[in-house]
Amino acid sequence: MRIVVIADPWITVPPGGYGGTERIVDLQCRILAERGHRVHLFAKTGSHDYGDGVTAHREPSAAYLSRAFRKVLFQFLLLRKMPRCDLVINSGRVDYLDILYRSRIPTLLWFQNPVRQAELDFVLRRRGKRHVRFIGVSHSQM
Secondary structure, three states: OOEEEEEOOOOOOOOOOOHHHHHHHHHHHHHHHHHHEEEEEEEEEOOOOOOOOOEOOOOOOOOOHHHHHHHHHHHHHHHHHHHHHOOOEEEOOOOOOOOOOOOOOOEEEEEEEOOHHHHHHHHHHHHHHEEEEEOOOOOOOO
C-alpha cells in the first residue's frame, strides 16, 4: 500500500527533543514501512525518509499572504503525490487539505492535540462522511 503521512512543519520527524505528536508520527511511519508499505512523509525539512521520500513544507507565519501561499503550495505538492496514493494519514492541519477532500482517497485524520468542532465540521462539509475517519487520543476528544 502507498501511504502519505502528513505532520505539521514545526518539528522534524522524529523530533530531536520535544515533540510528542512527531514521536507518534515517527512510530507510525516506522511500523508501516516495516510491514512493507511505501510511506511518503510531508513534514519539516530534515525529517527522516521512511522509504518513499519526504516532502518538506514551510512553517506557517502570521502574515495572511504567506499563509495563503503555503496553502496553495501544499495542495499542489499533495496533488502531485495523490495519483500514487492509497491512503492519507494526517496529523497536521485540516484546512490545508481541501484538494484531498475533493478526492476519494481514504483519509484518516489523527488528532494528537486538541481539536475544535469547527475543524471537524469543516472537513465534513468538504468531504462528507465517506472516505474519512477521525481518530482521537482520548474518549473525551472523540
